[in-house]
Amino acid sequence: MNKILRLIAAVIGFLLLNVQAEEPKEYTFAINSAVTPLLHAAFVNQTIKTVERAVEPAKLKVMYVELPELERLIEDHQADFFISTAATIRRYQDLGARDVLTASSPFSKNPNRSEGSLFIVKADRSDINSVSDLKDKRAAAGRPTAFGMYLAAMGEIAADGYDPKTFFRSTQFYGLNRDQIIKDVLNGKADVGILRACYLEDAVNRKVVTTDQLKFINLKSDPDHICLHSTRLYPNWSFGSNPSVPPAVLSAVAAGLIAQKPVGIGLYWSVASDYTAVDNLLKSLRLGSYQRFSKEWFWQRIVEYRFWILSALAAFVLLLIHSL
Template sequence: MLALGFGMLLGFCAPAAGAPEPLTIGILDTSLNPYDAMALRETIEHLQNALPNHRLRTVTIPTAEAPGALAAHRPDFLFAPAGFAAQLKTETGTDAFRIATRRKLIHASAEETVGAVFVRLRGSPSGDLESLRGLRAATAMPNAVDGWLAAEGEIQREGYDPEKFFAEVRFLNNAFPDVLAALAARTVDVAILPACLIETLAADGLLDLRDLEVVHRKAHPEGTPQVCAHSTALYPDISLLAMPGAPERAVRQVTVALLSDEDHTSGFSQCEWLTNVSEQQVDALFRTLREGPYRYLRDMSPSALFERYRTPILAVLGILLLLVLNEFRLRRIIRERTASWLASQREAEALRQEAESARLRLAGFERRTIVEQLSGMIAHEVNTPVGTIRAYAGALKRFLARSAESGNASITRALEGIDREASRIAGIIQRVRDHARTEAAHTPCNLLDIRRRTIRAFIVEAPAVRGNMIREEKTAADPITVVGDALELELLMLNLLRNASHAVLRDGLLPQDAIRITCAQTQDGGAVLLVENEGKHLSDETLEALRNPVGSPREASAQPSEGLGLGLSICRAIAESHAAAITFEARPKGGLRVVVRFPQAARPSSAQHEEQA
C-alpha cells in the first residue's frame, strides 16, 4: 500500500496545451522510503518542467517480480539501485543503459554514497561486530544495497558466515518506521538501516540519537565530513537507466535535463547527478555474496555447473578426448612397432641361422679343399721320389740281366718287391687324391647374391669385431652373372675377406669401413670382383710373395693369412677352376687390392633350358 501511495504521489497530469508524448518512468521498490520518495519526486518534477513536450508517468516495479513487471509496463526509464542493470541483463538479456548516478552532496565520491549501519538501543551490551553474533536482527528488503546486502558483505569480509551470524533476521517493509519500531519494541536486538537515515530523522525531529548506539562504526572516506555514521563499505547510489525502446530524442533530452538539475532539496537529501560512475565495488559485492547478476552461482546442480563452466568443461573434455585418442594412437604405434621389432628379430634370427648354415657349409667345403690341396702337394712331393725308386729298380733289373748274377732269384724277387711296393705307394696316393678331389657343376650364378651371403657369414664368425668392418659398395640392381659353383665362389670371397681382416687388425687400424668389396660387370660381358683393405704400404718382396704359387719358400714367410697359409692357395685354385684371373696390387694409400676377373658367362643352350625346366 505504501509503495502504491508513493506511486500515486509521484504521478503527474498532462499539461493542458497540445498533445505531449507520454514517457513512463519506473521506480524499483528497493529505492522507496519516504525520504527517497520525496527526493525522487522533486527530480521528476524538474524533468517534467524541463520536458514540456512529454507527459511523464511513474510506475512502481517490485524487485521480486522485476522481469515480469518490466515486460508488462515497458517503462522508458527506470530508477534502480546500483548493479541492477547487470542483474537485469543476466536474468532477461535486457540491455539497460545507465544515464547517470546520484551523489549526495555530503559524500565526496559518487562511488561511495550509500551503505548500512548496525544500530542498537543505548544501554545494550556494546562492542564490535563480534558482539552482534547470535542476536536477532531486522532490516528492510533483502536485496537492498543500502541495507541487508551491504551488511552481508561486511559480515563476510570480517570472516563470518552471513547466513549463520544472526540468530534471526526479519525482513520488514521499510527501514522507517518498521525496522526502527521493531528495535524500539525490543522484538529485535539490532537494526540494519541505510546510512544517514537516523541522522536525517534526527534532523527532522523524528528521532533522538541519544537513544541509539552505532556498532562497528567505520571511518569516513577522506574529504567527507563526519556527518553520517556507517558500519559497512559505501557503494554508488541509485541510477537512472534508459530501457530498450526508449525514444532516442527523449533519452537525450532527459539526460540533458537531469545533468542540469539544480538541487532543490536541503540537508542530507541534497544531491546531484553524475555520469561515468563506476559500479565496480557493488559488482564485487554481488560476486562475493553470489547475489544479483551472480545469484546463479548458488545453483550447484550438475546442469547449472555445466552451464556455468561450459567452456572449461568442454575444454577439459576435449583434452581428455585427445589424451584418450593419443593413448589409442600410442598403443597402436606400440603394437605396430612391437610387431615390426618381432618381425625384424625373426628375420635377424633367420639371417643368423642362414649365415651359420652357410658358414658351416663353407667350413666343410674349405676343409675338403684344404685336403685336396694337401693331397696334391703330397702327391707332387711323394710321387717324384717313388718314381725315382721305381726307375732305379728297373735299372737294377736290367743291370742284373746282363751280369753274372742274372740267375739270382733272391735279388730278382727283391727288385720286383721294390717296384711293386713303389707302385702300391703311388696307387695309394692317387686314390687319396681322387677321393679328395671334388668336381663341382658350374651353373650361372649372381655375384651380388653370393657377396651378400659371404658378408653375413664373415660377420657371424666375429660379430663384435667385424660388425662394421666392411663397406659394401653399391652397384647396379641388375644381377652380375658368372658361370661357376656358388659355394666355391662364396669360399673365394670369404677367404679374401679373412685375409683383409687379418691385415687390418695386424696393422692396428680402426676397423670402421676398413674393407671394401665391389662386384661389377665388364663391358665384354665378364665380371670383376674387387676386395681391398686399408693398411701399411706393402714392399715389393711382400707383393712378390703373394703372387708366387703355394708351396714356395718365399710365400711361406710372406703369407698374410693365419693357419696353414693355404687361404690364398685355395683362392687361386677356385679362381683357376672358374677360368678367372686373380691379381694382387698395392694401394697407393697403403693396403692391398685383390682383383678377380671372370670371363664372359656362356648363355645356356636350349637343351640346358629344357633340362632345367
C-alpha cells in the same frame, strides 16, 4: 525526372514512417517507493518534469512501486526508465538494464561513495561491540534485496569471512515500515537493526529516536560523507534505463538531467565512475548475473521445470524404444 522525384519522396516517406513506428508513444518511468527521504520529493518531481520534456511528444507514465514490483518491471523490460539504488540496476545489467546517472548531494559529495548501511543496537547492550558479536543474533531490516537496508550490511559480513545466509539467528523484514526497525531494537524484539546510511539522521529529526538511545557498530569514516555508516560506501541512488529506449531519446533525457539545477538541499544528477565495489558485493552475495548463472540457479531451474524435463526425457525414451 518526375518519376524519380516521386520515388525518392516515397522512399523518404517510408523511412519516416518506420522511424515514427519505432519511437514509442509512451514511456514508463518506475520509481522506487523507498526513494525518500534520501532523495527529496522536490528533486524527484523536478526529475519527472525533466524527463517529460525530454521524451516529448511521447507521453510519460510515472509509477511509484515497491522494490519487488520494481525488480519485476526491470527484469521483464516493462519500465523504460527507473530510479533505484545502483545495486538494483547492476543486478540486471546482464539483462540490458544500465545505470545512466547517479544522484549527488551535500551529504555525500562523491557519487561513487554515497550508499551504505548502519548497524544499530540498544545503547545498554554491552555484549555487542563488533560485527563478530552480531553472530547468531536477531536482526531487523528492510527487505531481502533492499541495498542500504540489508545487502550492504550483508556484504560487510561476507567481507569479514562469515556466511551471510547463516550469520543471523533470524531476520525480520519490514519493507517500507522502516521506523519499526528502530522500535524493535529499542523494545528488545531485535538485537540489531540495519538502517540505510542517513536514515538514522532523518529519524532523529522526526523525533523517532535520539542518538543516546542507540549504539553504533563497526562505524567507518569518510571525508565526503557526513552520515553515520557501518559499511563501505557504494554509488548513490541512480537513474537507469532499459534497452527499449532509443539512443536519441536516452541522450536527450541524460542531457536534460545533467543540466537540471540543484533542487531542495542541493540534490543534482551526476555521473558515477566506479561501480567496482557494487559488482564485487553482488559477486560475494551471488546476486544478479552471479545468481542467474550459478550452480544454485541451474538446479533451481531443474526443479522449477522438472515436469517438462521429465516429459521430454520420457518422450525420448519412448522414441528410442520405438526405433529399436
